[in-house]
Amino acid sequence: MNMCQLAVCPWLKIISPSLDRKFNQQVERWFCTTLLAATSIWAPTKLVLTGDRSLLGESSSGSAATRNMGDLYSWLAPAIEHGCMIISNHQTYFDWIIIWIVSYCVRCHGYMKIILKAELKHVPVFGWGMQFLDFIFLKRKWAEDKQTFTDHMQRIVAHTDPAWLLIFPEGTVICEKRTAISDKYAEKMGLRRPEHTLLPRVSGSRVCLSQLRPRIEFLYDFTIAYEGLKAGDIPEDEYGLVSMYGKCVYPREIHIHIKRYPVADIPDDEEGFSKWMHHVFVEKDKRMAKYYELGHFPRDSAEDDSIPQDKPVMHITKPVAADNLPIEMMWMWAQFMAIMIPARYVYGAALSAIISAISAIW
Structure with missing residues (x-):
């Protein structure tokens, strides 16, 4: 895929930035599909998704809520249409992959923009590819990162695509x-x-949201927990990428609780946003404490008295696998070869012409 990007992107950026963006969205789908295939083979875990009724709106109750409660498309409908910003706790370096896979489940995996630490852009294949995909790599020093944030956000908001921006505020x-x-x-x-x-850390999240406010309706808050861990364990030590993909040591379940906040209700000023973000993480910390106590996120008032009796938490369980993964992989490789075979001849002809011109001069 890196070869495909190197062969096509430099020319498309000059000829048509719009086509270049569409091409990289397709490459992003290939990357996610490849990660999904690798996960389903070496770390075939299961997603356990829970969400409160904020996902269906304040008026959701009765038959409407019951009808939609098991449908991830209903949970994430505004994000599918308009894009969104996602904040999440950061347990392991697999977190961004599993959230990307969640976007795959609603066919938005070509629109994901992930904020990661700068070291990851040097990882062979995936790191190089993610630079083409315009992922945001930060040094975690605000004085150096502010301009990077601003430049990337301006590119994102300049287009009408429903971008999904993922940031880990813990850094x-x-x-x-x-x-x-x-x-x-x-x-x-x-x-x-x-x-x-x-x-x-508040500054980066605030800049991102301030740029996205005109575009998106909701901010989604993901809380991730890995099966088999106890309070005090270091998740990255148990379920790092090397352990999962290299040693097939993986959690049998990955739990994600999803909550959404209307962007209009989130303060825009520095002090107000800081208080809001810290409150969200206090709730998140309490939710994690309940997870370690119960082995799953609380689902009703019997497990957590802050949950209304008439509004139990919604719940979806699904394997981390595509319905038609072999077909998807075959189609992906067919598209890849359809690009690379003509590119090989074009570049070969261009190289021959250059060599002939140089030979004629000498």
């Missing part, structure tokens, strides 16, 4: 070193010390 996966830094900062600022997350 990195949870670990002992980062937990100690987070706890020290919480004590200094008089904030609640989280037990199962890190304190969120």
Whole structure:
């Protein structure tokens, strides 16, 4: 896929930026399909999705809610149509892959834009490819990252495609070193010390949302937890990418709780947004505590008294696999070869012409 991007993208950027964007959306679908295939073979886990009634609107109750509660398309309908911003806790480096796979489930995997740490762009194949896909790589230093944020967000909002922007406000996966830094900062600022997350970094999320406000209706809050872990475990130590894809050590279930917030209700000023984000992560930390207690996110008032008795949490379980993965992979490779075979002859002819011209000069 890197070869395909190298063969096509430089020319398309000059000839038609619009076609270049469409082409890279298709390559993004190929990347996600490849990741899904690899996961279904080496780490065939199961997705357990839960969501409160915010996903169906304030008026959702009775038969309408019952009818739609098992339909992920209903949960994410505004995001499918208009795009969205997703914030999530960061447990392992597999988090962004599983959220990308969630977007695959509603056929939006060609529109994902993920904010990742700068080191990942140097990973062979996937890191190189994600640079073409305009993923956002940050050094986690706001003075250096601010312009990167601004440039990428301007490109995203310049187009009508329903972009899905994923950001991890914690900035990195949870670990002992980062937990100690987070706890020290919480004590200094008089904030609640989280037990199962890190304190969120606010500046980047605020810039992203301020740019996306005219485009999107909702911000989606994902809380991720991995089966088989206890409170205090370091998820990345157990379920890192090498463990999952190299050693076939993977969780049998990955739990994701989804909640959505109307963008119009989220403060835009720096102080208000900071308070809002910290409140979201306090809720997230409490939700993680319940997960470690129950082995799943709470689903009704019997498991969590903050859940209304008449509005139990919605629930979907599905394997991480495509319905027609062999056909999808065959179609992907057919498209790939349809591009690479003509490109080979075009580049070969161009190279021959250049060599002939140089020979004639000499």
